[in-house]
Amino acid sequence: MELVIIGGGPAGMSAAVAAYESGVRDMMIIERDEALGGILRQCIHNGFGLHRFGEELTGPEYAWKYEKQVKELGIPFKLNTTVLDITPDKTITAVNPEDGVFTIKAKAVILAMGCRERPRGALNIAGTRPAGIYSAGTAQKLVNMKGFMPGRSVVILGSGDIGLIMARRMTLEGAEVKAVCELMPYSGGLARNIEQCLNDFKIPLRLSHTVVRVFGKERLTGVSVARVDENRRPVPGTEEYIPCDTLLLSVGLIPENELSKSAGIALSGVTGGPEVNQDRQTTVPGIFACGNVLHVHDLVDFVSEEAETAGKKAAEYIIGIRKKNADVTLKTDGRIRYTVPQRITEKSDVNVYFRVGDVFRGACINVYSGGRLIASRKKARVAPGEMEVIKIKKELIPDSGELYFELEAKK
Amino acid sequence: MVRELTCIICPMGCGISVTSENGKITGISGNTCPRGEAYAREECTNPVRTVTTTVLSTDGRPVPVKTEHPIPKSKVLDCMKQLDSVRVKLPVKIGDCICEDVFGSRIISSANCG
Numbered sequence: 408m409e410l411v412i413i414g415g416g417p418a419g420m421s422a423a424v425a426a427y428e429s430g431v432r433d434m435m436i437i438e439r440d441e442a443l444g445g446i447l448r449q450c451i452h453n454g455f456g457l458h459r460f461g462e463e464l465t466g467p468e469y470a471w472k473y474e475k476q477v478k479e480l481g482i483p484f485k486l487n488t489t490v491l492d493i494t495p496d497k498t499i500t501a502v503n504p505e506d507g508v509f510t511i512k513a514k515a516v517i518l519a520m521g522c523r524e525r526p527r528g529a530l531n532i533a534g535t536r537p538a539g540i541y542s543a544g545t546a547q548k549l550v551n552m553k554g555f556m557p558g559r560s561v562v563i564l565g566s567g568d569i570g571l572i573m574a575r576r577m578t579l580e581g582a583e584v585k586a587v588c589e590l591m592p593y594s595g596g597l598a599r600n601i602e603q604c605l606n607d608f609k610i611p612l613r614l615s616h617t618v619v620r621v622f623g624k625e626r627l628t629g630v631s632v633a634r635v636d637e638n639r640r641p642v643p644g645t646e647e648y649i650p651c652d653t654l655l656l657s658v659g660l661i662p663e664n665e666l667s668k669s670a671g672i673a674l675s676g677v678t679g680g681p682e683v684n685q686d687r688q689t690t691v692p693g694i695f696a697c698g699n700v701l702h703v704h705d706l707v708d709f710v711s712e713e714a715e716t717a718g719k720k721a722a723e724y725i726i727g728i729r730k731k732n733a734d735v736t737l738k739t740d741g742r743i744r745y746t747v748p749q750r751i752t753e754k755s756d757v758n759v760y761f762r763v764g765d766v767f768r769g770a771c772i773n774v775y776s777g778g779r780l781i782a783s784r785k786k787a788r789v790a791p792g793e794m795e796v797i798k799i800k801k802e803l804i805p806d807s808g809e810l811y812f813e814l815e816a817k818k
Numbered sequence: 819m820v821r822e823l824t825c826i827i828c829p830m831g832c833g834i835s836v837t838s839e840n841g842k843i844t845g846i847s848g849n850t851c852p853r854g855e856a857y858a859r860e861e862c863t864n865p866v867r868t869v870t871t872t873v874l875s876t877d878g879r880p881v882p883v884k885t886e887h888p889i890p891k892s893k894v895l896d897c898m899k900q901l902d903s904v905r906v907k908l909p910v911k912i913g914d915c916i917c918e919d920v921f922g923s924r925i926i927s928s929a930n931c932g
């Protein structure tokens with residue numbers, strides 16, 4: 408088969424449509440769940456698609472825009488199918504209840520498996536192991552897709568967008584959200600979500616606070632929260648007990664890359680996703696990656712855009728187009744945590760996406776090539792929760808060496 | 819009087835200051851685009867919100883729905899109460915009308931179900 412796309416969420420569907428439009432026909436999407444749409448199926452709130460479609464869509468509505476195209480174009484997809492292994496020569500082993508275990512040899516592969524939530528185990532919260540502790544995404548699935556309320560009085564740890572959205576969702580469904588605690592001195596979520604998900608319902612946001620202990624035997628009965636110092640360590644004496652029956656954790660997302668590892672793809676230590684070039688091609692020729700498996704995005708609109716690049720470039724790869732006229736590594740100063748892509752191998756205009764590690768005001772992003780400033784962009788404020796982009800013009804890309812990304816700013 | 823708002827119209831989330839005298843808006847600043855100004859004006863006079871939630875289908879599965887237009891912010895929880903008793907027959911498609919009039923808006927399905 409020419410192209411196999413692993414994952415039928417927004418990235419996979421958008422990549423598939425782009426590949427189809429670039430001429431690929433012998434292709435298939437493999438999806439683990441019972442329907443296409445990925446995580447958007449449970450994101451029933453609105454706010455998706457403003458960039459791409461100029462309207463505010465709910466998650467399922469956004470997903471449908473692509474699912475419809477996949478179905479109209481007749482792009483084949485297999486549901487309820489789990490990929491078990493990908494080899495470096497692009498042999499895919501998968502399993503489902505109908506076909507059992509089967510293998511497909513692909514000319515090109517697009518990885519679009521998305522990400523997963525960081526679990527409680529990664530947090531080291533002291534105390535018992537009662538029921539009532541959920542990741543925010545699990546709670547979202549229970550409420551929105553199963554019609555099951557995980558609890559009635561809730562504390563949420565983590566103020567990323569999923570945490571904020573779930574604070575509102577639980578409140579609308581009749582629960583009392585007692586507090587949203589955030590380890591950092593700023594929220595990782597969008598300002599609009601703090602406004603419409605917390606302020607609208609007078610839910611307190613407690614910055615520089617974390618959950619230090621959970622209580623309860625069978626079921627959670629309460630949590631102890633404490634203020635943290637600038638090194639994010641709890642300050643003794645600041646503990647406060649909050650009775651609750653539910654603790655939701657919204658403490659970060661991790662790209663899901665077990666399959667990438669088995670394919671021998673080099674992963675970035677910072678993003679947790681594959682290292683890619685401007686085409687979103689990984690270090691294994693013919694294997695591409697896009698969406699949250701590559702790096703966690705804030706807006707699905709950018710996932711679709713990235714996936715289109717991957718789909719188009721996979722199509723070029725399949726018909727044998729190999730453009731390589733540069734070999735440039737992108738490096739960052741640490742204030743900028745990472746860039747995607749990490750390499751540039753073709754001289755074309757490249758949008759470089761990046762994230763910063765802290766909140767900075769009056770920021771200026773400078774890009775140097777061999778000590779020469781080649782691109783620069785000012786931003787009033789940059790924050791870890793917001794992905795940024797800077798365009799590098801084709802004629803400024805060197806043949807080889809490094810592009811150095813630096814952030815000049817006051818903290 | 820100055821009121822500080824966060825615009826919720828797009829992900830930029832601009833901070834907007836609204837100055838008013840005797841209940842009359844005399845100045846709006848901080849918005850990046852005209853939609854922000856319209857939002858600020860509305861937020862200070864008649865704040866509205868789009869409600870997204872689920873209603874149960876007759877077979878017990880939740881169906882994602884939303885208000886077709888924003889409704890008064892003060893009615894959001896009442897809207898939720900009204901939807902508690904609604905039962906939808908599957909299948910439904912995106913855009914199908916679920917309720918005719920809840921605080922001035924239709925409730926429409928926001929997913930294909932069943």
Ligand code: SF4
Binds near residue numbers: 826828830832848855
């Ligand atoms: S003012 Fe305009 S740009 Fe700023 S958040 Fe509102 S809609 Fe977006």
